Amino acid sequence: MSVVIIGAGHGGGTAAAMLRQQGYDGSIVLIGEEPHPPYQRPPLSKGWLKGEVDADALTLRPREWYGEAKVGLRTSTRVIRIDRDAKVVELSTGDRVSYDHLIIATGARARKLVLPGSDLAGFLELRTIEDAEAIKAWFKPGFRLAIIGGGYVGLEVAASARALGAEVDVLEREDRLLARVAGPVLSGFFREVHEEHGVRFHFGCDIAGFEGLDGHVSGVRMANGDVVGCDAVLVGIGALPNDELARDAGLTCDNGVVVDAEARTSDPAIFAIGDMTQRPMSIYDRSLRLESVPNALEQARQAAAAISGANPPKPETPWFWSDQYDLKLQIAGMPFDVDQVVVRGDPGSRRFSVFHLSGGTVQAVEAINMPQDFMVGRMMLGARRSVDPSRLADTGIPIKEV
Numbered sequence: 138m139s140v141v142i143i144g145a146g147h148g149g150g151t152a153a154a155m156l157r158q159q160g161y162d163g164s165i166v167l168i169g170e171e172p173h174p175p176y177q178r179p180p181l182s183k184g185w186l187k188g189e190v191d192a193d194a195l196t197l198r199p200r201e202w203y204g205e206a207k208v209g210l211r212t213s214t215r216v217i218r219i220d221r222d223a224k225v226v227e228l229s230t231g232d233r234v235s236y237d238h239l240i241i242a243t244g245a246r247a248r249k250l251v252l253p254g255s256d257l258a259g260f261l262e263l264r265t266i267e268d269a270e271a272i273k274a275w276f277k278p279g280f281r282l283a284i285i286g287g288g289y290v291g292l293e294v295a296a297s298a299r300a301l302g303a304e305v306d307v308l309e310r311e312d313r314l315l316a317r318v319a320g321p322v323l324s325g326f327f328r329e330v331h332e333e334h335g336v337r338f339h340f341g342c343d344i345a346g347f348e349g350l351d352g353h354v355s356g357v358r359m360a361n362g363d364v365v366g367c368d369a370v371l372v373g374i375g376a377l378p379n380d381e382l383a384r385d386a387g388l389t390c391d392n393g394v395v396v397d398a399e400a401r402t403s404d405p406a407i408f409a410i411g412d413m414t415q416r417p418m419s420i421y422d423r424s425l426r427l428e429s430v431p432n433a434l435e436q437a438r439q440a441a442a443a444i445s446g447a448n449p450p451k452p453e454t455p456w457f458w459s460d461q462y463d464l465k466l467q468i469a470g471m472p473f474d475v476d477q478v479v480v481r482g483d484p485g486s487r488r489f490s491v492f493h494l495s496g497g498t499v500q501a502v503e504a505i506n507m508p509q510d511f512m513v514g515r516m517m518l519g520a521r522r523s524v525d526p527s528r529l530a531d532t533g534i535p536i537k538e539v
């Protein structure tokens with residue numbers, strides 16, 4: 138038996154390890170186009186930029202592990218085609234590798250901004266170690282960075298850039314930060330914290346293009362003629378799924394490869410995991426494309442269990458984290474159909490949580506420096522039992538008793 142994994146990122150690397158952990162003893166080939174063994178991306182916008190994390194700490198497993206676990210790791214190699222009839226993948230090297238089971242874990246790529254002037258030098262994006270190295274080389278006191286997009290990656294880079302003394306302007310199309318991924322309480326809180334650290338925000342931005350000087354970007358031009366001067370632009374406007382291989386192979390795709398609760402695609406021999414999948418979320422009765430480490434790990438476990446014949450893992454509540462300055466944000470669940478928002482604690486104290494309820498049931502919790510609220514909130518989500526909002530808001534009652 139043989140398993141081929143396309144994409145040696147967080148999901149692909151974990152799937153290889155899970156297969157071995159679950160007793161699968163057939164051949165495993167892990168193929169990735171990056172020159173590195175699988176590594177973690179979250180520190181790239183956080184500790185790595187500030188020089189607090191080195192390359193060894195990013196790596197999921199040391200290179201020797203792949204030899205010891207008999208995982209054939211092929212880095213700097215791109216898969217260019219999946220031949221489902223022959224059950225073979227074709228590589229950029231010209232080699233063909235056959236599989237009994239295939240796991241696609243090709244992740245996502247940064248969405249590009251195509252506007253007049255976006256071909257000037259000085260545009261940055263953040264997805265890989267190389268991107269992070271390029272960004273790090275720029276940050277120094279007085280350097281002016283314009284960040285397009287007030288999402289997590291943009292805000293984390295803003296915090297790291299300020300820590301290194303750079304000037305930061307964040308340009309956001311919506312009227313609040315994190316508009317797609319967090320509630321208004323959290324948006325307002327993060328705005329305040331970043332402003333205290335000297336970040337300048339511009340909301341409702343309609344960006345018309347970029348100004349240049351000697352071929353290098355020198356400013357962001359709005360439709361109303363305003364210009365925000367800068368020495369570089371970081372584009373953080375979301376990511377697109379790398380689902381082209383799957384689409385070309387005729388697998389069902391809809392903003393990512395459509396998979397079931399076992400991470401299986403429309404071809405029973407092919408699984409897909411991580412950022413590039415559209416997956417069912419049983420607790421919300423809908424399907425979603427998630428971009429988070431816990432999601433990639435959960436689906437790696439699902440695929441490995443299905444292939445090795447182990448018991449399927451229990452469904453997990455989706456969760457996510459973000460670190461900015463001295464704040465640890467942990468989010469569980471998704472705020473769908475919310476009819477009540479309960480704030481537990483005082484945002485001014487920098488330790489509080491926001492619970493999103495629907496019909497008295499917790500749909501999501503956003504916890505700032507409150508790991509226990511996050512943990513209990515996650516359990517509440519899983520249990521689907523209703524809670525008393527007034528008890529939830531009362532910090533005199535320990536969260537476990539709520």
Ligand code: FAD
Pocket residue numbers: 143144145146147148149168169170171177178179180181182214215216217242243244245263264265290379382410411412413427428429430431433456457458459460
């Ligand atoms: P990836 O880890 O992106 O791996 C996909 C791999 O496939 C890549 O190496 C890619 O080069 C390779 N590949 C693509 N196409 C091919 C091909 N044809 N042939 C061979 N190889 C191919 N998540 C959190 O939960 N918390 C965080 O705080 C957080 N912070 C983040 C910060 C940054 C800067 C970034 C970029 C992401 C962050 N994430 C965070 C998201 C998290 O890193 C991703 O959700 C996770 O990496 C997804 O794993 P994956 O395996 O799906 O994709």
